[in-house]
Amino acid sequence: MSAKYLVTGGAGYVGSVVAQHLIEAGHEVTVLDNLSTGFREGVPAGATFIEGDIRDAAKWLDSSYAAVLHFAAFSQVGESVAKPEKYWDNNVGGTMALLAAMRDAHVRTLVFSSTAATYGEPVSTPIKETDPTAPTSPYGASKLAVDHMITGEAKAHGLGAVSLRYFNVAGAYGEFGERHDPESHLIPLVLQVAQGRREAISVFGDDYATPDGTCVRDYIHVADLAEAHLRALDAATPGEHLICNLGNGSGFSVREVIETVRQVTGHPIPEVVAARRGGDPAVLVASAATAHERLGWRPARADLAGIVADAWAFAQRKG
Numbered sequence: 076m077s078a079k080y081l082v083t084g085g086a087g088y089v090g091s092v093v094a095q096h097l098i099e100a101g102h103e104v105t106v107l108d109n110l111s112t113g114f115r116e117g118v119p120a121g122a123t124f125i126e127g128d129i130r131d132a133a134k135w136l137d138s139s140y141a142a143v144l145h146f147a148a149f150s151q152v153g154e155s156v157a158k159p160e161k162y163w164d165n166n167v168g169g170t171m172a173l174l175a176a177m178r179d180a181h182v183r184t185l186v187f188s189s190t191a192a193t194y195g196e197p198v199s200t201p202i203k204e205t206d207p208t209a210p211t212s213p214y215g216a217s218k219l220a221v222d223h224m225i226t227g228e229a230k231a232h233g234l235g236a237v238s239l240r241y242f243n244v245a246g247a248y249g250e251f252g253e254r255h256d257p258e259s260h261l262i263p264l265v266l267q268v269a270q271g272r273r274e275a276i277s278v279f280g281d282d283y284a285t286p287d288g289t290c291v292r293d294y295i296h297v298a299d300l301a302e303a304h305l306r307a308l309d310a311a312t313p314g315e316h317l318i319c320n321l322g323n324g325s326g327f328s329v330r331e332v333i334e335t336v337r338q339v340t341g342h343p344i345p346e347v348v349a350a351r352r353g354g355d356p357a358v359l360v361a362s363a364a365t366a367h368e369r370l371g372w373r374p375a376r377a378d379l380a381g382i383v384a385d386a387w388a389f390a391q392r393k394g
């Protein structure tokens with residue numbers, strides 16, 4: 076059945092792909108985005124666009140919306156260490172205003188973009204939702220604070236909420252892909268080398284306790300992620316805050332990613348080994364068992380070469 080959704084941050088990478096999936100599923104979509112890190116052309120054709128801030132969501136939210144999908148946030152880990160106040164203000168303050176607007180407008184369903192960064196250094200692998208949360212950056216802490224806020228909102232005021240804790244989102248979906256500035260994600264950075272926009276890729280540490288010494292991460296295709304959001308809308312239950320990890324459950328090392336980019340692009344991709352970065356765990360891999368059980372979701376595009384090929388096609392289109 077067709078419904079009307081508010082997508083905050085729908086001019087950004089993940090929000091635009093999810094908005095496009097909602098439109099393709101026959102829903103009505105309004106994107107609310109202040110374009111602080113997003114792009115006007117990232118808003119899918121067919122969505123209504125409001126250039127505005129989530130802190131002013133009360134101006135636009137009304138009971139005609141079935142749910143809010145909340146992507147709007149700042150998400151640069153390094154910047155959050157240098158300017159923590161910026162992250163508390165936007166991610167936490169912004170979400171507090173959004174939740175108040177939802178309460179006033181009687182919009183009682185929320186899907187929130189949480190992150191693997193809420194866990195910090197994992198105590199075991201793969202990471203489960205019941206594992207300890209000890210974020211190592213203000214970014215991760217701000218996202219964890221929002222998760223706690225949502226838990227309270229669900230208990231006290233009957234919100235039906237699903238937090239999706241993404242691991243490393245990658246790939247592209249048609250016109251919609253990754254364009255962070257500055258870019259901090261591995262696959263688009265390596266692709267910049269293939270495009271001649273960067274001379275070499277830095278490998279931060281090659282002496283980790285992993286098979287090839289470089290960090291291992293769980294890469295999930297953005298279109299798989301989008302499908303989980305549509306399922307989360309159906310799974311949201313009044314009074315419950317469900318938290319689900321979203322990942323493929325298998326990890327790839329930095330060197331495996333670089334090698335895959337070499338194969339996909341045919342470029343030699345020079346690499347330079349640099350010092351480890353503080354707060355980079357050796358291995359971050361998700362257990363997505365809860366998403367399987369509660370959302371009936373399984374990733375369909377887990378092949379790394381396919382993920383890289385989609386990201387490469389997008390990067391070439393965007394120049």
Ligand SMILES: NC(=O)c1ccc[n+]([C@@H]2O[C@H](COP(=O)([O-])OP(=O)(O)OC[C@H]3O[C@@H](n4cnc5c(N)ncnc54)[C@H](O)[C@@H]3O)[C@@H](O)[C@H]2O)c1
Binds near residue numbers: 149
């Ligand atoms: N990309 C990843 O690998 C990843 C991993 C884990 C979690 N996440 C989370 O997913 C969400 C989307 O990430 P992304 O990679 O698409 O980031 P992005 O920067 O591309 O998108 C965020 C969007 O939110 C908008 N925005 C920010 N603050 C706003 C505000 N106050 N009011 C209105 N709009 C605002 C920005 O303009 C941008 O369009 C974020 O919440 C991020 O923390 C992303």
